[in-house]
Amino acid sequence: MDLLQKTSESNMKSQLLVFLSLFCFWTVISEQMPKSMNAEEGLPEDVLRMIAQADIRSINDLEDLLGIEAKDSPGSRPKYKIGYSRTKSAGCKTRVVSVEVPRYKVDPTSAGFFLWPSCVEIERCSGCCNTKTYKCIPSLANYRPFQIAKLTYRYGRKELTMHTVTIREHLSCNCTELATLHQPRFPPKYYRQSTDN
Structure with a gap:
């Protein structure tokens, strides 16, 4: 019985040594590998x-x-230079986009109403920066007022009221290095997407 017990202890020790050796090897190798893998x-x-x-x-x-x-890639013979x-x-600049009017800005206490228009056109920053380390963000913005009609139906009567709603409009944009922007604590999937209103 002692021989069997010594053999199993010896096997466990050798397995543990192998595991520790592999762990140490992986730790050394992983520290030498680049931290971020991207195409650039x-x-x-x-x-x-x-x-x-x-x-x-x-x-x-x-x-x-x-x-x-620029040279053509090997094996490709285009008829013309594409x-x-x-x-x-599609560089970083302001472009006209359609933005939904936030209902809470008209009436945060009720949901039973109709808005017209429900969307407005406004300038927003969009487009790509030349590298992945930069992002197109607004450098100057202000709030633009819009007249919105609110239709409600109360006590068997239709009621139409006018409201002024302000929506954020981007006036100019620039490419800003991501390292200088706020880095979120969690990956983006944990955050609700903003409509930037």
Whole structure:
């Protein structure tokens, strides 16, 4: 019985040693691996910063900025150069978008009413920045007033009232480095999406 017990203890010790060795190996290897994996990590930080802050509207602009000429990828023989003058960047700027009028701004105490218009057009920042480390955000905004009609039905009578609702409008935008913006504590799926009203 003692021999069997010694053998099982020996096996447990050897398994524990193997586990600890693998754990130590993984810890050393994982510290040497890059912390963030993204498609742009092979580029130097100064090049990424230069690209992010440049006004690139075409592939020609990118070629001029970098001082190099774009080459076709191996094995592809396009009949014409795609996008040299045809591709447009959806750069960071204000664009007209449709925004739903927040019902709580008209009457936070009731739900039984009809609004017209239920949506309004307003300028909002949208578009891409040149790198993933920058985000298009408003640099200047104000609240724009809208006249909204509220229709209610009380005691068998229709009642139409006018209300002024202010909705946030973006006046100008810029690409801002994500590191300078507030970093959330939890991943975005934990937060309710804002309508920015």
